[in-house]
Amino acid sequence: MSERQVGRRPIGKAVLIAGPTASGKSALALELAFSAGGVVINADSMQVYRDLRVITARPTRDEEAQVPHRLYGHVDAAVNFSAGAWVSDATKVLDEVRAEGRLPIVIGGTGLYFKALTAGLSVVPPIPAEVREGVRARLERNGVEALHAELARHDPRAAERLNLRDRTRIARALEVIEATGRSLLDWHHEGQPPLLPKGGFRAVFLAPERDELYARIDARFDAMLRAGALEEVEQLAARSLDPLLPAMKAHGVPALIRHLRGELSLEEAATIGRADTRHYAKRQFTWFRHQLPEFEWVKPTEARGWLTAATHGAREPD
Template sequence: MGVTRRQTILIAGPTASGKSALALRFAEETGGWIVNTDSMQVYGVLDVLTARPGPDDLRQAPHFLYGHVPPSEAYSTGRWFADVEHFLKTGAAGDRPLIFVGGTGLYFRALLGGLSAMPDIPDDVRAYWRAQDAQAGAQQLHAILSEKDPQAAAVLRPTDSQRIVRALEVIDASGRSIIDWQKQAGTPLIDAASARKIVIDPDRAWLGERIALRFATMLEKGAAGEVKALLALGLPSDLPAMRAIGVGEIARMLAGTITPAQAAELSAIATRQYAKRQMTWFRNQLGDDWERIAYPGA
């Protein structure tokens, strides 16, 4: 399909920075629809733990691509791109403005630059590398990747098992580095020149306080019940939903090995580290055509 040139607003930023509230404000001002651009808020069950918009938010504006994926599935940038493309094709939003909001940089990159073509991965290749991940772990697979595809190994964190496995699948299936595949231009869904692009770049101390407060609130609002329901599904630990920040910490709390206060503190630490990585990515990857604001309420 062609690039959409309707009024479009993009709001990127780290977790807990106030993106959703800003998106709601724009939705009320413009009559627009809000489209999730965050890889964890797509999953069902974890409503509170992933800070998905609540009932009041949903009443204020239409929201799309929130909580529509079972936690038993591994959602990807490609599936998100296809879901957005289908949404645009159906014309469900009419000519209303679209407000894309979230913290997943790769989604924004795909939206504005298109999605690179990728090779089909044979089932046996996929099964092999996933079994290797389960047996050997990310660190050892990263060492293997360093030999098979130094380009990819150089840009992937040794702990990022999902992307390491993906890079190994691609090099095995095609004989080409995933980096080379990613350089092939795709077709964007949004006209970058006409879109308003905003990235929230908050003060780190301010954000740290918000993160600690938000996680304590999540526990009060039922995050532990969500994790209990997730664990009851008996899912593999390598699925993205099982690796959501707070799941492991709350699971330990439910098992009685740490206290609620310790679970909250450990989760807040992990969230701050994640927010730092997000901020670094946005600063390095988003160009000068993005408006940078410190506080969404300003």
Template sequence: MKAILIAGPTASGKSALAIRLARKHGGAVVNADSMQVYDGLPILTARPREEEMEGLAHLLYGHRDPAQPYSTGEWAREAAGVLADLRRRGLVPVFCGGTGLYFRALLGGLDDMPPVPEEVRARWRGRMEAEGPQALHRLLAERDGAAAARIRPGDRQRIARALELLEATGAPLAQWRKQSAPPLIEEEAALKLVIAPQRPALRERIARRFDAMLATGAMEEALAFARRPGALEGLAGNAIGLAELLEVQAGRLEMGRARELAITRTRQYAKRQETWFRNQLSAHWRRIEEPEAFGGT
């Protein structure tokens, strides 16, 4: 076994299982969650706390500026570097997260998107801020109609990404979607686990976890994050609970209602994750209901 992959919905117990298996097999935990890559929201994105890490290395957590864009392709390139380093050190990588596309990237099912020069990226992100997504979506429709048809007019990240790729490569988005990146991990060399808890148990865990977030400083974290230039405009600004807590601070929402909304949104998100994993992960993934009872290999 050269790697361990642990996927599952939010609040399902992935992090604790990853730490336990990393300890057992001599490994390091590598983040595979698209929200936990960002700095500034360790509580609201449920990053493992220092005291939970048991002294094990945790990589690709909180290392990105929330005001800057970040793609699955960039994560895959960083993950490739982490893999090479861990292999040199004789450590087993334990990938843990809820972002399905990251696992697809690891196993070779991701479109092979090329890197975009920083100056090109900065120019389009600047135009997005100045002109808005609808205007750039109309521009994309003129230059790459097929891409515009697939992307919602309000999807800032994907509109900008399509325009960046078009300028940087001269090729439409569909051309790059025809090319698949090579796998970073061979499926047969990995233990692949997807946590699939019973729905009532997961719903209860989600509620308890959000209450714990509130008790450990989520409001203070939200306010500090909102003060960071550009942070709310990036993907991390969509973190569940952030908008609700800022509405409380602004006096437009009662805390009880904010709690209810955040828990409901988290449960809806978990359901979408469950659907993705059920439909997209192959039968070679081992499904477990209770990670606490999993004995390992």
């Protein structure tokens, strides 16, 4: 199969394909991109990392050769990549795709990325490295409960909203109040406008039956192990990166690192990885239902029909 050639025509509405992990998004996006002359744009916060091709089930090299794929594997695992950084990258890609007369097809499971596309994103100034390092040092030295107590003294509103064991969000909220003097909640009210205005996109959320989805998640995790996920994680672990970095917390990575250290058997690590992924999928259902009501929920078996209807007339007239 070779890449479809398209003429340079104005493109109308972007197509957004979201859904829980292992719901069939990638196959659907590939089919649409090939038939409609589209570009697949990643909206998965873990698939941006070049170190994590196998363990995050990124598109294969063969799939990437069939149609253009953007924002996959373009970030090093040592980078604390954020939603704001993704928005900046996505802005450039969307402009390029539209200039080429192609259909933008944004696909992924990271709800915050899609919310940034359709509703805008809060803008928090960059956090100085010394502030971030100081907060993380206190976290490692004193523990998450002590850090939460510190946050409660400086920003009680933010502390009240956070789970006592949520190391990452507690550290982030404390970094922001310490660096800017303002609560992260206040920054959330001041942000950038959406990249895709209302009426500028068609959005679908693939919603498989839970039992079927969980079975697919388990099978895919096992397939990733057979495809070299453990070796990939071993190479990542050898870099001795900060365990709080997003790439170090990708589903399956922490448990497999524990296996490599001799703390768990491979089956125990795989069991944890599969369970963490199932729990994440459950949270994805909840998040999209409450935060992005503009997404139309369809079963994967009905998705092709939805796409046919959604993309009919998507190109603006000459």
